[in-house]
Amino acid sequence: MNMKLLLSAAVVSLFALAGCNKAESPAETQEDVAEAQHDANQQVAEAQQDATDEVQDANQDVREEKRDAAGESADANYDVAVTEAEAQHKVATEKCESLSGSEQELCKDQADEQLEKAKAQARETRDTAKP
Secondary structure, eight states: OHHHHHHHHHHHHHHHHHTSOOOOOHHHHHHHHHHHHHHHHHHHHHHHHHHHHHHHHHHHHHHHHHHHHHHHHHHHHHHHHHHHHHHHHHHHHHHHTTSOHHHHHHHHHHHHHHHHHHHHHHHHHHHHHOO
């Protein structure tokens, strides 16, 4: 029984010694370092490409937001211009009420013409301002 115990201890010791860290040869070390360096360079390149892609996406989002904002601003300015023109038209037609006959009709026609010109100008300004 002592012999079996001694033999088992010897086998365990051999495995333990075999598993110890042995120094690699310089060639193996150089190969491992080169591989690790290559992997690191590849990871950095991928990270840089990902960052570049994200910046490009963000810049595209900003351009789209600016374009949308410009369109919304142009629409808002158009609405204001048309509202002003309609208000001026209402005032002008009320003034026409003080006239009679053909003068009143001519006055209202001129007011209508001014309204249409103002609306056309507002449309042109809006369409020019939109990207």
